Amino acid sequence: MLVGVLKEIKAEENRVSMAPAGVEVLVQNGHTVLVEKNAGAGSGFENERYVKAGAKIVDSAVEIFQRAEMVMHVKEPLPAEYDLIREDQIVFTYLHLAAAENLTRALIERRSVNIAYETIQKPDGSLPLLTPMSEVAGRMAIQQGAKYLEMINGGRGILLGGVPGVDPGTVLVIGGGVVGTNAAKMACGLGAKVYILDMNLDRLRYLSDVMPANCFPLMSSPETIRELAMKADVIVGAVLIPGTKAPRLVTKDMLKTMKQGSILVDVAIDQGGCFETSKATTHADPIYTIDGVVHYCVANMPGAVPKTSTKALTNATLPYAVQIANKGWKRAMVENPEIKLGANVIQGKVTYRGVADAFGMDYTDIDTLL
Secondary structure (H helix, E strand, O other): EEEEEOOOOOOOOOOOOOOOHHHHHHHHHHOOOEEEEEHHHHHHOOOHHHOOOOEEOOOOHHHHHHHEEEEEEEOOOEEEEEEEEOOOOEEEEEEHHHHHHHHHHHHHHHHHHEEEHOOOOOOOOOOOOOOHHHHHHHHHHHHHHHHHHHHHHHOOOOOOOEEOOOOOOOOEOOOOOOOHHHHHHHHHHHHHHHEEEEEOHHHHHHHHOOOOOOOEEOOOOOOHHHHHHHHOOEEEOOOOOOOOOOOOOOOOHHHHOOOOOOOEEEEEHOOOEEEEEOEOOOOOOOEEOOOOOOEEOOOOHHHOHHHHHHHHHHHHHHHHHHHHHHHOOOHHHHHHHHHOOOOOEEEEOOOHHHHHHHOOOOOHHHHOOO
C-alpha cells in the first residue's frame, strides 16, 4: 500500500503521525511511505531520518493526497484539505466527528474511508490509540492549571502544592479514566488536595486502592460537582464517552459560585467540552475569562510536547496502521473488531452511532459495507 504521512497544519501542532521508527516497520512490511517535507521537524525528526528509514520525501500535501491510498494525520482534516481527499482514500487520524458537523458532512461528500484513532476500542473497553495522548494531556492539565493559578497569569495567586504551614490548593478532577487518573496523580504529587469523581463504583474502588492519601475518589453527581466547584482552585474536565459529544457537567451558573481566579482546564474540548462555557483555544492564545474564572481549552494539548507525544502516538498507532496497510481496510475490519469500531464515515455513510446521533443523521451498520 502507498501510505502518506502529512505535515500537520493545525495551529501550533508540532506532532507528526509517524516517527521514522514506524516508517521503517511499514517499509519492512512491503509498503511505500511518502512523507511530506519537514513533517517531522517539530518532533525533532529531520527529513534525512525518514529517508534512512526508507521513506520518500515529497514537497506538498497535494502530492500525498493525489498518490497515497492511506493518508495519516494527527489532527482532523481542516477545510483547506477537504477537497484534496479522494473517494475510497483511507484517512486514518483523530477525527472527533461528534463535535465537528462540517467535517462530518465533508467526509460524507468525499466518500472516503475515515477511520478514527479515538474510537478504536479493545474488548475491555479501553481506547488504545487515545490512551497515550490522554496520559500526556492529563499530566499537562495540572501543569497548565498550576501555571495559570499564578496571579501574573490571571489566576488566584495560589501555589498548588502549598508549603509547610500553608494550605495547598484544591483540585477537582471530573472523570476517573486515563486523563483523570493522570491528572490526579500529578496534582497529588505536587501536594494538592485532590477530589476525583467518577460514576463507576468499581473504578472508584480501584482509585481508592492505588491513589495516595491526599486523593479522595467520590461518586459523581450534579450536587457533588456543584459543592466541590465552590472549593476548587483548579477543575479538570476529563469526561469521555467514546465517539460522542462530551456531557456539559459544569454549568454557566456554577461559575458564579466559584472562586475568582480559579482555573478550568477542559481536556474534553476535542469532543465539544464538558464545561458549558468552553470554546476551543490554541497554544498561542490559550485562555479566556468568564465571571472571573480562567478557562484553558486548548484542543491539541499534547502538541506542545511533541518529542514525547509523537513517539507515544507512533507506539500506539503503528500496529493498526500495519494491519490496515497489509490487509486493506475491509479485511482488517473483518479480522480485527477493534479496527472495525474505528469506522466513522465510510464511503458516504455514517457508520458510528455516536456521530449519527450528534447530528440527527442516518446511521449505517459497518457490517453492511464489509
